[in-house]
Amino acid sequence: GATRLVEVVTDQPSPFAATLLFRYTGAFLYDGDTPLAERRAAMLSMDPQLLAAALGTLDLRELLDPDVVAEVIAELQHITPGRRAKTPDDLAELPRLLGPLPVSALPQRVEFPDLDAALGALGSRVTTVRIAGETHLVAVSDLAILRDALGVPIPPGHTAPPASEGRDPLTQLIARYARSHGPFTVSEVAAAFGLGVATVSLVLDREVGARRLASGRFSLGMTEPEYVDPEVLRRMRTRSLAVARRELRPVSQSAYARFLAASHQLDDRPSSNPDEVLFALQRLAGAALPASAWESHVLPARLAGYQPAHLDALLAESEVVVRVCGSAGPHDPLVALLPSGELDLLPPPAGPTSPESHTVADALSAGDGTFAAVHAVLGGTAAEAAETLWRAAEEGVIAPASMAPVRARIGSGRQMAHRAARPAPRRRARLPRATSSAVLGAAAPPIATGRWYRVMDPELSPAETALAQVSAWLERQGVVTRGGVTADGTPGGxxxxxxxxxxxxxxxTVLRAYVVEGLGGAQFTTREVLAQVRGFADSPDKTKWPSGIARPTPVVLAALDPANPYGSVLPWPKHPVARPSRAAGALVVLADGLCLAHLTRGGRVLTLFADPQVKADTAFLVATALQRAIGEGRLHRLRIEEVDGQPTLVSGVYEAIRSAGGRLVPQGIVLEG
Structure with a gap:
């Protein structure tokens, strides 16, 4: 029979051809998206000879883990604690296993103090000879090889042994050197035995040809060819592959949330003092948050017994500065509190500044830095001048020297996102006194008190700004992901x-790896953080809580807090009705890395993320955490009117919330601490 070939041109490739085309294109298109750990694992899993044939030379410098290489070498040289000589008999075995050993290198290979006495007790089993101008400890059984290979004379007191058997003595000597060392060069072997480089090269090339040695490049920074024993290479390659594969194994999203909580000290809050406040601000790395959240939730969540005086002390000593980065709502500016030495972590102003703001800055620079200097230039009423002052601050042109005007700004409006202080139950009408502003004229309003100054932070180049931004992400989040960068509102996304x-x-500088499951391959972190995150992996046992803990302590956070990964780095838990958000004033309750609940601004709508069978238990934990926050003064009384889209009284969790201390009111249930 005959086979006829017909060429057909189609608009679309067939399913089979489309698969081939995609694989060919994807091999190049997505090569850069593959995490480095995955690429290392793929290369290390290949046979070294096949890899050398594909690349033309065996170059594993970027693939072998440096720590693994150092560990294998230490084991081969009997330097690690478990391999050091513990008795004189163990010491006698070392030169037989490793070959001639410099006497000066013996102390790091033994674990007993009196080395001289141990050498004397060995008698005729070992002796010392001079090799390459240095005294070496050698096994008596090796004297024939050393004599025939290196011309070392037989020491007095020892009979001349017969000629060495097997392969030529020099090859035996170099082969044992290779078995007890990591990657080495020709010059290192020549220096160890006092031989010429040409002589050693002939032996090594012959061994490579017989496949008893492998040649290539194995050490970082090494440019000349190296040699290694195949078994030693196998150990380094398999252990490096295991390390690379561990980097590929992601942790659960709850494990990442537990890491973030621990790194921000939410689980074990230290007692508040100025030093601990400074440490907490360093971890927040220039995060801009609603001013109403800083001292009601963000700092108290990290510090037990937080006092505003501790932050005031840092501001008075210029260890911490205040920067206003916009507004989260009426009378609630976005504020960044950061150490004075970390101003580069603050992103540049988002938009252009107005001429009026520059007028305010000029007035502060020319005057005494108080509201009076600004009011004298602007004119108008004190309230109008104070609002202009704050607009200049929100544009990033000026900044207050203390938190006093920020606190007053929060208290000047009823609709700030977070309210912690309980209002007085009743106020009586008062007549203005003779010292009031009505008599004295235009005094500085509370929102404009204290000293202000023109912001003159160092201007960074675009490259320096980008590096600082990455540093801030790594400091706050530990792992940089698409969701975290998008939620941060970074220009360019x-x-x-x-x-x-x-x-x-x-x-x-950074490592790309599958750190957290479900977040794709574009995750960046550092090796140190990667090891820490893996330390929070879920328990292998099937328990109620992912980590295996019996009863975790839930914590209440502002939804915008960087320690809350949900809604930014991690997606919100699925819910059939609610659509939670990281809005100013919203709260979340976390426990063991799980998001238990979301509370909208004002606390009237509660969303529980729990299965129906454990919903009541979850509601009890959430209510207990909210009661604790109210008792600490972080929250005002809460009136929960709706739970999961239903009125509280018919939501099925009313009794659980009431058992945690809730009080029934016509609109729902009230928590008062």
Whole structure:
């Protein structure tokens, strides 16, 4: 029979051809998106000879883990604690296993103090000879090889042994050197035995040809060819592959949330003092948050017994500065509190500044830095001048020297996002006194008290700004992801950040790996953080809580708190009705890395993220946590009117909330601490 070939041109490839085309294109298109750990694992899993045939030379410098290489070498040289000589008999075995050993290198290989006495007790089993101008400890059984290979004379008191058997003595000597060392060069072997480089090269090339040695490049920073025993290479390669595969195994999203809570000290709050406040602010790395949240939720969640005086002390000593970065709502500015030495972590102002703001800054610079200097230039009423002052602050042109005007700004409006102080139950009408502003004229309003100054932070280049931004992400989040960058509102979004992060990965500054499951391959972190995150992995046992803890302590956070990963780095838990958000004034309750609940601004709508069978238990935990926050003064009384889209009284969790201390009112249930 005959086979006829007919060529057909189609508009679309067939399913089979489409698969081939995609694989070919994807091999190049998505090569850069593959995490480095996955690429390392793929290369290390290949046979070294096949890899050398594919690349033309065996180059494993970027693949072998440096820590693994150092660990294998220490084991081969009997330097690690478990392999050091513990008795004189163990010491006698070392030169037989490792070959001639410099006497000066013996102390790091033994664990007993009196080395000289141990050598004397060995008698005729070992002796010392001079090799390459240095005294070495050798096994008596090796004297024939040393004599025939290196011309070392037989020491007095020892009979001349017969000629060495097997392969030529020099090859035996170098082969044992290879078995007890990591990657080495020709010059290192020549220096160890006092031989010429040409002589050693002939032996090594012959061993490589017989496949008893492998040649290539194995050590970072090494440019000349190296040699290694195949068994030693196998150990380094398999252990490096195990490390790379561990980096590929992601942790659960709740494990990442537990890591974040621990890194922000939510689980074990230290007692508040100025030093601990400074440490907490360093961890927040220039985060801009609603002013109403800082001293009601953000700092109290990290510090037991937080007092505003501790922050005031840092501001008075210029260890911490205040920067206003916009507004979260009426009378609730976005404020960043950061150490004075970390101003580079603050992102540049988002928009252009107005001429009026520059007028305010000029007035402060020319005057005494108080509201009076600004009011004298602007004119108008004190309230109008104070509002202009705050607009200049929100544009990033000026900043207050203390928190006093910020606190007053929060208290000047009824609709600030977070309210912690309980209002007085009743106020009586008062006549203005002779010292009031009605008599004295235009005094500084509370929102404009204290000293203000023109912001003159150092101007960074675009590259320095981008690096500072990555540093801030890593400090606050530990793992940089698409969701975290998007929620941060970075100009250019994740696409702009991705290019820089890829360059940092190539430079070895950050590591791309599958750190958290379900977040894709574009996750960047550091090796130190990666090891810490893996330390919070879920328990292998099937328990109620992911970590295996019997009863975790729930914590209440502002939804915008960087320690809350939900809604930014992590997606919100699925809910059939609610659509939670990281809005100013909203709260979340976390326990063991799980998001238990979301409370809208004002606390009237509660969303529980729980299965129906444990919903009542979850409601009790949430209500208990909210009661504790109210008792600490972080929250005003809460009136929960709706739970999961239903009135509280018919939501099925009313009794659980009431058992946690709730009180029934016509509109729902009240928590008062």
């Amino acid at each position: 994740f696409a702009a950040a991705y290019r820089l992060l890829s360059e940092l990965e190539t430079a070895g």
